[in-house]
Amino acid sequence: MGVDRRRRGQGGAVRASGARATAVLGVCGVLLAGCASIPDSGDVQPVKASPPGESQVRVYAVPPREKAEPDEIVNGFLEAMTSDDPDFAMARKYLTKDASDFWQPGAGAVVLRAAPDPAGPKEASGRASAGLTYPLYGDQIADMDSSHAYKPIEPTAYGGDIHLVQQTIGGTKEWRIDSLPQGLVLGESDFQRNYRSVNKYYFASGENWLVADPVYIRQRIDPTSRMDPVTQAVRVLLDGPTNWLKPVVDSPFPRGTALQKGVTSLEFDDRNALKVPLNGKAAKAGRAQCRKMAAQLLFTLRDLSATPVGQVELLADGSSLCVLRGDQAEEFAPDRPTGRPVTPYFVDEHGRLSLLQTGGDEATVDRTQVIGPFGTGAVKLGAVAVARDEKHAAGVTDDFRSLHVASILSEGELGDPLVTSGGKGKEGALSAPSWDGRGDLWIADRDPAKPRLLRFADGAGPARPVTVEGLDGARVKALRVSADGVRIALLLTKGGRTTLQIGRVERHGPKDDPKVTVTELQSVAPQMETVTAVSWAGPSRLVVVGKEAGGVQQVRYIQTDGSTSAAGVLPGLNQVTAIAAADDDRQPLIADSDDAGIVRLPTGANWQTMVESGSSPVYPG
Template sequence: MSALLGCGIVLLAGCGSMPVTGDVKAVDASQPGDSQVQVYAVAPREGAAPSEVVDGFLESMTSDDPDFRTTRKYLTEEAARTWKPSEGTTVLAKAPNRNGPSLHDKERRSTETSYRLTGEKVAAVDEESSYQPLAPTDYSQTLHLVRGNGADGKGEWRIDIVPDGLVLGQSDFKRLYRSVNKYYFASGRTNGQSALVADPVYVRNRTDPVTRMDTATQTVRTLLAGPTNWLRPVVDSRFPTGTALRKGVTSLAPDDQNVLKVPLNQKADKAGQGACRMMAAQVLFTLRDLTSARVEQVELESDRGRLCSLGADEAEEFASDNGSGAPDSQYFIDDKGRVLRIPGNTRGSGDPEPVTGPLGTGTVVMSAVGVARDEQHAAAVSANHQNLYVASMVADGELAGPAVTSRAKKAEDRLSRPSWDGRGDLWVADRDPDSRRLLRLANGEGKPQEVTVPSLDGGRIEEVRMSADGVRIALLLSKDGLMTLKIGRIERHGPESAPKVSVEDLRQAAPQLTDVTALSWSGRSRLVVVGKEDGGVQQVRYVQADGSTSSSGVLPGVNQVQAVAAADDELLPLMAETVDDGIVKLSPGDNWQTVLKGGMSLVYPG
């Protein structure tokens, strides 16, 4: 057996590895996070006690059992036929505890019994593969068992009442599933832009037990099924309704020329060439981090032959986010209140220089800055946080009057740091207790528009960070002395020239972090967050756009971080503002290094 374990194989014998007497404890079927461990289920032994049947069933759910055929052997014939493991997954902090048995009256206890499964629920994955982190809550479900009529008059114990879906501890979930991004186009773009939006989901590592598809094929299947419910109101798919993989396709891999051919059903024939190229772009972006060989070209096919093809370089035209096209520079406020730039081609190590225009002169002392993604304009907040100014960074001139003014009496109740989205709009929060507002300036100019934000639940917006795609917003909310991170969806209704804008469906991200102090978007689908777990120390970690985290997302420690800044290009260094060491950077594969001893409000464009 030790040799098998060395090869990453675990056999589950259904032999009662969970305790029957004494204190109830959870037992994980595999080492935490080890995706190479492959678990094989074993059918129940003859004469197995009810507790063994329950334990074997729970352990078998953590296996790679094809169609859960062995898992179903722990169920009665009717339950095995109707149980739907693909209905969703409940994720517990640890493997479920088994409590029981709950015996019935004397006449019936020899033929039926039940066990209660308990634990701490921390997340749920729905049948769309969409992950939702949850504040830890109690989990409780009951498994009912009956004893069949055997030749000896006794028969075998089997489960006849079982909830649909899977229930897994976190370690098994992380071993069995991985987070992937599928891509759709932001809705409502009529100005020629077609920004792709990442829609994170969780798919099975290796082969899915139900569909028998490999990971890449599962991911394309979820892409074709359409966006998740949370993102659907603000994105579109270019695949015609009903488009699916050709029947029988279970594996997708690029050929020796790095060309990936995707066979589709006849519904795909409805797409014109323009739409087909956009469909191919969705596939390219979705699979670029999944296959062992880089996909250089996607060819979409149907029964009538090749529909279209698109190369990886051509697909970049669909990733528009109003960027400058050059390596992002970093910007910060120096001790004179000026906006300075660290040139992008030096990767965070060049000599800072004042930006062109009035924000680089120090005429008005500033305390915070946000730079448009095209690096043509910037917005800065005055030292007393009362006024927001917008100015060019490519032309000299006088500083115009404030674009936004807060009437709050205290500086800490006034304006937040500004943020620009990929559409070129500017966002800022006014924290005035008498008039709390989230404001948007279309294209960074004109009259500020108040954005509706329902479901704040009494919290106050402290920080605003807009995604590059312009359809998601990350908010740092304070309430009762603690700060939490929530991610919302930006909805726009009405004419594009004057839309009604609102933040909808706020959901908490990384709920295990009870006190978040800083955040920044990092790439298209994740954030870097500074916070603490309950009773823990400060940590810097990555959080996916769906709010999920992983143990591998924790970054090397750095002390007393006040702010962080990350670029859309994940190869650029992560920057942080610290109390003792000033501004520091973390390059991929390196340790934190001091960049500047002085300065504050360091940001990348966005």
């Protein structure tokens, strides 16, 4: 049965291992009109629910028993939807032929907080034929559409229903489902057990670097296409970007490119290299174009391989098009690393921009002021951002009214401010700045009389206002721009609540002076009542500080599509006011805590104090 199901009748999920699995499944076939959950290892034990993200649990559907009651038909079908059964063949046995023809499991998924809870039955009304209607209850928290894009929503009452009629099967009247919601309806833990998040990659429009586009594919063999996860990932990449990202990215694959017909499995060889057979449309690509196509595949497949992908070879109708090694693909990386060690920075107790470096002894922290006016104390800083090439930094004065840019590699005088806010106070003037991967500097002026989002091309004046569509009366409190420059994370304040939204950055007009707009804001953490701080933590992941209604402050990872997992919750830390993460996930998180000072979170450890006083911890970006 589905590991998130709440049984209305008898039965339950079963865990089994080895040779015992077959026997247990046979018993379940006798006892249940549903399915059994069988892992690859472990003792036999009855369960009512699997822990969230329990990917080792396997669900095997069984057909309805003869003369099954309506309750059993409904529960059995809901449970069979959570299986990996080829084309959901067993689930379809609960449906009439017309309903089976209508039902398309690949049309998407409705994700509920817990498994759908059927209530009823109630007599059908307004129907030509007699039957029973079972309303399905639950709190919907997300949708996944047919392009595999995930979208969270604020918990909303779900309102689907299932209708049953009686039909004659083998001379016996049996209950079957003749009307049902399109696609899948799954509890959150069943969704996480069946699906996994992967990033597919496309090129920023007109640029030479890649942008992550997160989607969900099946953890194991896709019941509909029978493709393994690697092949699924290649297919969704070839299908093109998700609708939200499409206006700001390009794909060099020639139109109509697809996997060679009949390909359902792709395997890495002993050198972790992969050959990808494509149809004849791919043969139109030239060598430079093919290298970019291969780079898209290399980055997409990284999430699916425990070891670095050695190389990808593209084939068109059996002939080799090009080969690209993993190291060669780095020229297209979204964060385009400088090759230098990544170092965090912070503002010390004297308002100077300083580095945070640890020596061989991790208990020793080297606090070194940067070269130039930001390190000498020529201006006292309140918030900072270091350019991704680590040659310049942007600093907001400690009264949060003026923004300066200065070198951090050479001495020099502090120039005039790029902008001065008419607002007052830490919350009513300038926000902390942020650099994108193009070298542009972004900042929000939070002056209540003149709120605006500003961009400085190449980190220099004049200020270029950026229109943010869909604010609906909200004001920008804080921002972080992605390394690829086509997405921006915004903390928006309205009615005493601060929410996290992701916006798409669109550029139109001349390349040297485009009109820039932030559009199609999407809620990323609708379950959080308020969000305090955010930082990019990789190509499609954010680290977020916030709290749910009635809850305590927490630090957690959230994908840019808003999806989360239990593994994303990080060790607790009180009174966090700022958070910083590097594009390289091997680097520790850095945070500012009113209780503990500037702290870091090394892999597999708890938060550790680095310096007891200071503010504005940042990595380049």
